[in-house]
Amino acid sequence: MGDELAPHQAEIWNNYGGQRYGRYPVQVNAHALDPDLATRGVLDFIRVSGEPEREVRNYEDWCRASFGDVFAESFMLRYARKV
Known part of the structure; x- marks a missing residue:
């Protein structure tokens, strides 16, 4: 390659379990989740959005x-925990 860099566009898909794959961030790609998890997540997001800071x-x-x-x-926390 020498001094040249080859551009590369990453194609990243996350495994959300149960053979469901989606892109990051999950909040924007909730359609890839199990419907029950997506529904609970969206409703919980709406709940906290209306709470005082x-x-x-x-x-x-x-x-x-x-x-x-x-x-x-x-x-978020699942992947951020110290092992």
Whole structure:
């Protein structure tokens, strides 16, 4: 290749379980989720969107305040936990 860089467009798909694949971010691609999980996630997101702002002390608080518990627990926090 030398000094040339070959451009590459990444094609990334996430496995959401049950042979369901979708793109990131999951909140925008909820159609790829199990219908029950998508419904609970969207309803929870609507719920937290109508709540007054709360104190955010860390990433977990921010995820829950921004997206609701369903998306936070099923996606954001699941991949951010220390092993």
